[in-house]
Amino acid sequence: MFSDREDVLFSDLHLKEDTFYFLYVGEIKADCLNQFVSETLGKIHGGRFECISIVPDVMESYPHRNILVINSLARNLYTRTSRKYSCRMKAGEFAGEVSRSATVRRLAEMLIARQGRLYIHVYESLPQLELAQMPGAFLLGPEGSLASIWNNKLYQLQMLSGQVPLMDYRICRNAQELYSSVESVSPEWTEGIFVSRPYSAAGVNSFIIRSPGELLDKEPLSQDTYFISRYVPHDLDPTVLGVVGNEDDVFIAAIADQEIENGNSFRGSAFPSSLSHKEQSEVREHARMVGRALGRSGYRGIFGCDFIVDHQGRIFFVEVNARKQGTTMEMCCTLENALPKDTPSLMEMEYHAVVHNRLPPGRQEIKEAIQGLCWRTYNFKVDREVVTNYFLPMDEDERDLFRQVRQEGVQHKMIIVEHPGHQRCVMPGSFLGRVVAVATNREDMDRDISLGKFMLQESITIRE
Secondary structure (H helix, E strand, C coil), X not given: CCCCCCCCCEEECCCCCCCEXXXXXXXXXXXXXXXXXXXXXXXXXXXXXXXXXXECCCCCCCCCCCEEECCHHHHHHXXXXXXXXXXXXXXXXXXXXXXXXXXXXXXXXXXXHXXXXXXXXXXXXXXXXXXXXXXXXXXXXXXXHHHHHHCCHHHHHHHHCCCCCCCCEEEECCHHHHHHHHHHHCCCCCCCEEEEEEEEECCEEEEEECCHHHHHCCCCCCCCCEEEEECCCEEECEEEEEEEEECCEEEEEEXXXXXXXXXXXXXXXXXXXXXXHHHHHHHHHHHHHHHHHHHHCCCCXXXXXXXXXXXXXXXXXXXXXXXXXXXXXXXHXXXXXXXXXXXXXXXXXXXXXXXXXXXXXXXXXXXXXXXXXXXXXXXXXXXXXXXXXXXXXXXXXXXXXXXHHHHCCCCEEEEEECCCCCCCEECCCCEEEEEEEEECCHHHHHHHHHHHHHHHHHXXXXXX
């Protein structure tokens, strides 16, 4: 049901007297991480900590109570059509709306007065999240302006030149330079040309062309800056998750293989990586070099780093994600099930990095595949407007899937998470849901992913 408050779409707040609260601000896809944050805060400060999640996702059902939904796009669509829409907001716009919300500010002020401080956990640190600058508020993540600078692909290329293996690239200050640069390099870059804006992710603001003529089909092009790089044919797209404690202290969690569609659109990841032991060692060290560069700039917290490995086994850096990324929950669960019980979680490491400028003692890295533990995810994103026919509920917690397969002898399990619900309009570019499969072997895991994708596809009707 929609809220009657102008700044809040849905509210389900039920606070307890004997509980400390922290805020989560971000998409529902990372809300699952808050159980690890709750445990971290309880371990460090004592007492019971629970999360109040502020999300833009319009859903029929949420994984827990204490949810606030803020999404002006969905509200405006509902006002015009009386239909409930699932539509994504730009991260910066959402952070700005959260910070301007009178409801959120009153809640934050109340919690600070009651607790003395208020931790704010985020999927991505953004300068627009001015809420984190309130007296008594503490951001559990890197500083927003610094993270934003590092998410600029041109800044990454300039700062990491000579430190990690880069593909050939050219900077184009406007569309005219883009056209001329593509014409200039196309005789040599015969395998393809990757074109991107400085800020791009998961296939947005980037594309691949094979000839200058294909660029004409992409019009109208912005007059802003682009960069182009040589497309390198490859089979594997490894991704690494790490934590920066400081420039000399970088933790590398594990390596997974990304599933990329249409050359540049991220759809999910799989563990363990198919890279050879030697290739994994090289990728880890390249990622550590990136983490050290982040650390020298003052960055503290979780980061992701993507690479490609070509047919000759050569490794090339692709990008830094100066934020959490799609594998963070699975990496948390992997570490929890592979390492001793008291080993710090990724969320505990991020806390110490941000608050104490160092990583906690007792951490351990995973350097080999884990026998009998495989996982894979698939993000089902729609490319046209659809309507859901029924609700696919999440019947188990993802963390429990890992425990069952790793500790209880279950051979394979699959769940669908974040389905928006019954009779929801889902806008292009939005998630219909995410499939998570955990198994003792790749064959069962891949079959479960296929089943989950089929179930999601069957749950919708394409809207004419």
